[in-house]
Amino acid sequence: MRSPAGDAVSELVVHVFRLNGLLLALGDQMAEPSGQTSARWRVLAAIDDAPLTVAQVARAWWLARQSVQRIADVLVEDGLAAYEPNPSHRRAQLLRITPAGRAALREIRGRQVAWAEDLGGRVGGADLQAANATLARVLEALTSS
Amino acid sequence: MRSPAGDAVSELVVHVFRLNGLLLALGDQMAEPSGQTSARWRVLAAIDDAPLTVAQVARAWWLARQSVQRIADVLVEDGLAAYEPNPSHRRAQLLRITPAGRAALREIRGRQVAWAEDLGGRVGGADLQAANATLARVLEALTSS
DNA sequence: ACCGAAACGACAGCATCCTGTCAATCGTCG
DNA sequence: CGACGATTGACAGGATGCTGTCGTTTCGGT
Secondary structure, eight states: OOOHHHHHHHHHHHHHHHHHHHHHHHHHHHHGGOOOOHHHHHHHHHSSSSSHHHHHHHHHHHHHHHHHHHHHHHHHHTTTTEEEETTTTEEEEEEOOOHHHHHHHHHHHHHHHHHHHHHHHHHOOHHHHHHHHHHHHHHHHHHHH | OOOHHHHHHHHHHHHHHHHHHHHHHHHHHHHHHOOHHHHHHHHHHHHHSEEEEEHHHHHTTTHHHHHHHHHHHHHHTTTTTEEEEEEEEEEEEEEEEOOHHHHHHHHHHHHHHHHHHHHHHHHHHHHHHHHHHHHHHHHHHHEEE
């Protein structure tokens, strides 16, 4: 029982896997001059707006708690983030970005902006926004079930 | 220097990372009853149509040769694929899927079809196809440079 | 025919992410 | 207030993916 919609889903899966590989490599390139990696960038970006617990960061990126825990410990060790007491949970410390972490994040974002502008110009903002809306619906459909 | 197109690219990156995490978990669930994983499925799917060398499989998924090499060796060990001489390259053996591998692939595809039909029905085939076309253009723009 | 560049497989080492398990903590319900 | 389930961090172990390096093979230019 195959329909055009089902086939489109299968194709989307392949595209996402391929794009993920490409973007991981590109992300590492953009993070490397600041001494970071894609994995560390994910954690820093997650706590840029507000401090979060390790488990909250993991849920934001659909990773396991333990994966984020190790990266978070390294970030704290390097002074890019710091643990602070969580008023609403004694054991679940909050991970807060430090000024050094914010500086590294800003550096990486600078390279990302230039790259994103170039790619956006070549693909087209309208199509990208439409694709984003569809991907958001896919994410919601997969998580609401 | 930020434009709507650039912002859309940044949002797309986040969506792809999140979706990748989700799809990896779902893919493992669908592959697990057949004793496989997402990584093994990628290799099996790549050689379903025609035998390929390890390096060709790696390029198809934007992975490193060495990552695919280890998976391929395990697949051969488990009897799901087999190395065969490559007439056009003495050292680069061709990786061919075996009947057992094809059976496992068919099992997994059966679960994927049901899942894809459900998701496709909830999101809409037209939007998915449009998103696929845009993602294909993104992939092409990123690789042609 | 020869030589240099590129591609490939093998091996070692490391980074990232997963599962399973456990105890501590929190929230909820009775 | 007490008990139970859910959440969290910690630890151990394993699976997946990357980089670096080496020798072999192939291909293109001279």
